[in-house]
Amino acid sequence: MALAASATEVNEFNNAASFDEATSFVQSYLSLEDGDGKKTKDESACDQVADDSINEIKEECKKLQNYVNGLAKKNGHCCREGQSAVAKAKSRWDDAKSNHKRCKKELKELKNTGVSFSGVKFKDLNEHKCGNFFTSGSFRTVHNKVVKKASECKTWSGKERGYKHETADANDAACRARDQCKARTTAAMTKAYNTASKSCQSAKNKKAFTRAHHMKCVLQGKELRECRVPSLPRVNKPSMARLSCRCQCPWRTELIGSRSMRPAQNKKIATIKTLQEYKLEVDIYPRGRKRGWTNVFHFNRPGRSNNNGHGARVPAIWFFHDSTRMHVRMDRPGQNNDGCDSCPKLNEREWSTVALQLKGDTFSVSVNGKECCTRKSFRSKFGSYNNVKVYAGSPWYVPSNVNLRNMHYYDLKQIKNCDGSAPPPPRKKDTRKKSKVVVKCADVCASRKLVEEAMLLEVDEKVPAGFVTKFAIQKHADGKKSPLIPHPGYTINISARLGGKARGHNVLRELNKWYPAGKKYKVTSVSGIASGIPKGTHLHYDALPDKPYTAQETQALKNFLDTGGRAVLTGEHNGYSPQQNKYITDVVAKLGGGVQVLRTALSTPEFHPRQMNKLPLNSGVGKFKTGHWASLGVKIDVADVVMAEAGRGGSHAGKIFCADQILRKGRLTVWADVNNYNYMTGDTKNPQWDFPRNMAHQAAEFVQAVKGGRDPNAADKEKKKKEGACKC
Numbered sequence: 001m002a003l004a005a006s007a008t009e010v011n012e013f014n015n016a017a018s019f020d021e022a023t024s025f026v027q028s029y030l031s032l033e034d035g036d037g038k039k040t041k042d043e044s045a046c047d048q049v050a051d052d053s054i055n056e057i058k059e060e061c062k063k064l065q066n067y068v069n070g071l072a073k074k075n076g077h078c079c080r081e082g083q084s085a086v087a088k089a090k091s092r093w094d095d096a097k098s099n100h101k102r103c104k105k106e107l108k109e110l111k112n113t114g115v116s117f118s119g120v121k122f123k124d125l126n127e128h129k130c131g132n133f134f135t136s137g138s139f140r141t142v143h144n145k146v147v148k149k150a151s152e153c154k155t156w157s158g159k160e161r162g163y164k165h166e167t168a169d170a171n172d173a174a175c176r177a178r179d180q181c182k183a184r185t186t187a188a189m190t191k192a193y194n195t196a197s198k199s200c201q202s203a204k205n206k207k208a209f210t211r212a213h214h215m216k217c218v219l220q221g222k223e224l225r226e227c228r229v230p231s232l233p234r235v236n237k238p239s240m241a242r243l244s245c246r247c248q249c250p251w252r253t254e255l256i257g258s259r260s261m262r263p264a265q266n267k268k269i270a271t272i273k274t275l276q277e278y279k280l281e282v283d284i285y286p287r288g289r290k291r292g293w294t295n296v297f298h299f300n301r302p303g304r305s306n307n308n309g310h311g312a313r314v315p316a317i318w319f320f321h322d323s324t325r326m327h328v329r330m331d332r333p334g335q336n337n338d339g340c341d342s343c344p345k346l347n348e349r350e351w352s353t354v355a356l357q358l359k360g361d362t363f364s365v366s367v368n369g370k371e372c373c374t375r376k377s378f379r380s381k382f383g384s385y386n387n388v389k390v391y392a393g394s395p396w397y398v399p400s401n402v403n404l405r406n407m408h409y410y411d412l413k414q415i416k417n418c419d420g421s422a423p424p425p426p427r428k429k430d431t432r433k434k435s436k437v438v439v440k441c442a443d444v445c446a447s448r449k450l451v452e453e454a455m456l457l458e459v460d461e462k463v464p465a466g467f468v469t470k471f472a473i474q475k476h477a478d479g480k481k482s483p484l485i486p487h488p489g490y491t492i493n494i495s496a497r498l499g500g501k502a503r504g505h506n507v508l509r510e511l512n513k514w515y516p517a518g519k520k521y522k523v524t525s526v527s528g529i530a531s532g533i534p535k536g537t538h539l540h541y542d543a544l545p546d547k548p549y550t551a552q553e554t555q556a557l558k559n560f561l562d563t564g565g566r567a568v569l570t571g572e573h574n575g576y577s578p579q580q581n582k583y584i585t586d587v588v589a590k591l592g593g594g595v596q597v598l599r600t601a602l603s604t605p606e607f608h609p610r611q612m613n614k615l616p617l618n619s620g621v622g623k624f625k626t627g628h629w630a631s632l633g634v635k636i637d638v639a640d641v642v643m644a645e646a647g648r649g650g651s652h653a654g655k656i657f658c659a660d661q662i663l664r665k666g667r668l669t670v671w672a673d674v675n676n677y678n679y680m681t682g683d684t685k686n687p688q689w690d691f692p693r694n695m696a697h698q699a700a701e702f703v704q705a706v707k708g709g710r711d712p713n714a715a716d717k718e719k720k721k722k723e724g725a726c727k728c
Contacts, residue, residue, distance in 0.1 A: 013210040019224045022214035043219050050219075053212040057205050061233040064196035071189040072238040076489050077519065078181035079245035082174030089170040093163035100156035107149045113142050172279070172410065175252060178245070179406075183258040186240055196235045206232055255390055256407035260285065263296065263393035263400060270390040272409060274299065274314050276383050279357045279410040285403040286324040286348045293327075294319045294400040295393035297407075301385050306396040307336060311385050315339070315356055319400045324348060328356065328373070330363050333380045340365045340373030351405075359412055443474050445728035463596060463633040470654030471634070471641040477618035479609035484620030484690060485697040487520055492700045494523045494539045501577060502543035502570070502674055510677040511541065514689040515696065529553050533560040538699045543570040543674060544580045549587040557591060561666035564706035566699035571672035573601035573628040581630055581672060588668065594661040595670045596633040602655055603628050604645060611646045617660060617694055618642065622686030627675030631655040637724045638662055640716075642669070662713050662720065665706050669695060 029049070032040045116138045199205075209232050217227035255270045260283075284296065295318050301311025310331055318327040324346040329339040343365055346352045355366045361379040364371055392407075393399035463469055494515055498507050508525055515521035524534060530552040533540050540560060549557075557567055569588070571581040581597035588595050604611075606625050612618040617640075624643065634641055639661040645652050658671040680688050705712040 013207045014214075014227075014229050016224060018207070018210055019214045019217075019227070022211050023218050025211075026215055026218045047216060047219055050212040050215040053208055057200075057209050058233050060205070061200040061235060064200050065235050068189065068193045068196050068235060069238050071185070071192050073241045074189075075182060075185040075240055075243060078178050078185065079243055080490070080519070081177035081181045082170065086167065086170040086174050089163060089167040093160065093167045096156055096160040096163045100153065100160045103149065103153040103156050107146070107153055110142065110146050110149055113145075115139050115142055168412075172281075176281075176406070176408075179254075179258065182240070182243070189238070189240065193235065193237045197237075200235045201232060252411075253409040254407070255409060256282070256392070256404055258405055260403040260405040261392070262403055265393055265397070265399050266395040267392055267399070268389050269392050271387055272390060274301075274311075274385045274388045275409075275411050275413070276381060277359050277412040279355060279359075279412055280315065280407070281353060281355045281410070282407040283351050283353050283405045284346060285351050285405075286319075286346050286401065287403065288348060288401045289322050289324060290319070290398065290401050292321055293397055295391075295397035296326075296400045296402060297404070298391040298394035298397075300389050300391065300394075302387050302389065306394070310336065310382060311388070312336060313339075314382070314385065314388065316394070317354070317356075318397065326354070326365070328365050330356070330358065330375075330378075331382065332378050333382065335377070338375060338377060339363070340375055343367055343372035353406075357412070441726035441728070445726060463598075464635075466635050466637060467596065467633040468636055469598060469631065469633050469656065471613075471636070471644045471656050472654055473611070473613050473641070473644060473646055475614040476646070477609040477612035477614050477621065479622045480620060480685065482619045485616065485694045485701075487693075487697055488700045488704065490700075491519060492521050492539065492696050493534070493537045494521060494541070494696060495526050495534050495537045496523065496541040496543070497526050497529055497545075498541075499544035499546040499580060501572070501580065505674045505678060507541075507543050507674060507677045514677075514692045521696070529556045532556045533565070537565060538703050539566050539568065539696045541568045541570065542584075543677075544572060544577055545583045546580075548583050549590070554587055554590045557587070558664065561591070561664040561668065562706075564665045564699070564702035564704075564712055566667040566669060566695055566702070568669045568695065570670075570674055571597045571630060572674055573630045573672065574599040575601045576628075577672075584670065584672075588661070588670065591668065592638065592661070592663050594635040594639040594663070595659045595668070597670070597672045598631050598633055600631045600655075601628055602631055602645075602652060604652075604657065607643045607657060612643050613641050615640055615642060615660070617698060618691070619694065621690045621694060623683060623688075624691045625676060625679040625688055626657065626673050627679065629657060629671065629673035629675075631657065632659050632670060632672070634659045637720050643671075662716050665711055665713060666702060667699070667713075 026046055029041055029046050030039070030043065034040050210229050213229045214224075214227060217224075253270075253272055255272070261269075282297070295316070298316040299314045300316075301309075301314065304310075304312040307313065310333070313329040313331050313336070315328065315330040317329075319325065320327055325341075326343050326346070327339070327341055328343070329337055332338050340363070344367070346354075346367070353368055355369075357364050357366075358378060358381065361376050363375045363378050365373040392404055492515070494511070496508060496511055508523075511523050515523050517523065524537075526534060529540075529542075530550060533556055537560065560567060569584045571577055571584050574581065578599065581599075585596045604626055606623055608623060609618070609621070612621065612624075634656055639659050641656050642658040642660050644657060645655045657673075658669065661668040661670070676688070702712040711717075
């Protein structure tokens with residue numbers, strides 16, 4: 001049917017008038033002459049005009065299709081909806097559980113405290129009266145402590161129950177928020193698709209497309225009846241990307257989606273298995289009132305009529321006569337018509353979220369999150385029923401004058417936490433073929449030769465064996481020809497410890513420009529790292545440290561690198577921070593020793609791709625602006641030179657600005673300049689933050705790899721090993 005419709009739409013302009021217009025244009029075009037009376041256009045040029053018109057329309061529709069396809073993939077953030085509230089509630093619940101457990105232990109210890117009655121005189125003792133014992137100072141002291149601690153434990157017990165419910169509610173809200181997000185992104189894609197489809201299939205395009213094909217037919221000597229005009233290109237509606245959220249909300253059944261519906265008598269909308277403990281939520285929009293009892297919805301077990309036997313109403317809601325006040329019913333053993341009537345009327349022509357919950361011995365009803373009715377008569381309740389019919393509305397009553405949407409049925413016994421404490425979906429086995437590490441010894445030897453020649457000129461730098469102070473870049477970065485490392489799609493956590501001189505350069509302020517606060521990045525300033533780098537950090541900056549690194553701080557960096565994280569150590573030129581540079585050199589040696597900050601002061605305004613080594617870290621980076629800096633000594637069998645001077649002669653040639661060390665399961669990146677935090681390139685196509693964000697994105701990938709049981713440095717370690725084996 002779609003193809004037929006398309007053909008009909010194109011044929012609307014496939015007529016004699018259009019063909020005559022095309023014929024006239026071709027004849028006029030071919031008759032064009034210059035000042036000397038010579039023909040200036042031939043048939044091939046005219047055919048090219050027709051092709052250009054056709055291709056322009058195809059290209060327009062292709063761009064529209066790509067735009068719509070892109071929107072279909074922009075729903076990944078929906079998995080994170082509501083998770084911050086869940087995390088906060090879960091944190092409070094965990095804190096209450098921990099304190100309640102601690103309090104009970106302390107109470108038990110207090111109850112086992114010895115009590116001395118040594119102050120009681122024999123003459124005051126009476127076998128039939130013990131009051132003197134309980135008025136003694138020793139007893140009263142312990143007694144007061146026990147009473148106070150028991151009261152504290154009671155408070156924590158209440159908080160634990162309350163926060164547990166809060167966490168469950170936050171989980172429910174997160175699932176609803178996810179669905180609302182999915183609905184919004186789907187609606188945005190659908191709207192864009194409708195607009196794109198109309199634009200692609202516009203009358204203007206149809207006419208131009210048909211006219212161009214008529215021109216080609218005229219040039220081929222065909223008549224209208226012989227001229228075949230193909231279907232106009234169209235934009236296809238894509239499916240939204242399938243979400244793979246950590247929490248799949250398996251406890252919920254959707255009965256009515258986000259699109260509203262009106263009940264009708266005997267309208268069955270679903271058949272489900274009911275549960276012993278459940279929560280049912282639905283949005284109700286009263287359009288007006290009706291006379292007599294009217295039904296909103298009715299869950300009814302097979303073989304049961306309106307109110308005949310167990311399972312007839314599990315649950316159901318009616319409106320009272322000429323009102324929007326709810327009559328809520330829920331069966332239980334011994335009473336087929338239990339329920340609640342005390343909730344206020346629902347506001348007409350307003351959406352209200354009504355929730356029914358059966359948990360423990362309590363059946364409750366709430367409106368817009370506020371509980372309005374409870375029945376504690378459900379100590380005994382029915383089990384699950386199969387094949388229960390869900391009506392909106394009932395076969396036995398006139399339907400209420402309402403709209404319904406977002407009806408969800410929850411299994412309260414199966415609810416898990418969506419904050420990661422529930423077991424994640426099984427990890428798929430990594431079936432990707434490991435790429436073979438290829439090393440060309442000819443390139444390695446060529447680089448070594450250039451380095452050795454440059455090192456012969458060095459007279460002022462003393463570095464350990466295996467280190468180089470100059471580096472010849474054999475293959476430079478591609479700049480904007482290659483893509484930047486993409487953001488992983490979740491918040492990247494960045495911490496920064498800044499020494500006094502770094503704070504004087506407003507490094508923290510500038511880091512927040514590189515990594516603006518929001519869903520993509522979070523920058524946290526820390527005063528020390530002796531107790532560890534904050535848990536969950538992907539990238540850590542240590543700039544111009546004030547003191548030597550202690551054993552605890554060194555161990556903290558090792559522990560952080562074992563998670564796959566990246567540590568960035570920043571010094572300055574030797575004239576500004578010689579002591580801080582030494583602290584960095586010393587701690588790198590303690591960590592594994594692959595980079596040294598040298599006693600130099602150089603100046604390079606900007607590093608461009610030809611001064612950047614061809615590494616993933618430099619992918620898509622077009623420029624990195626610097627000021628005065630100290631060069632590095634690098635042990636090239638364990639570290640990569642990231643940026644080095646190139647294209648300048650003299651002593652500057654080959655000097656190393658930045659190095660990235662393969663260390664444990666993470667990376668250690670070193671440079672000695674804090675001016676680059678403050679500088680901006682002034683080039684919108686090559687912003688200063690491209691390189692820093694590449695560092696953050698790669699660090700996040702490394703941390704994720706370690707969580708998956710892989711060593712992200714494995715391939716680079718093998719590459720360094722093979723390079724070291726090259727015999728030149």
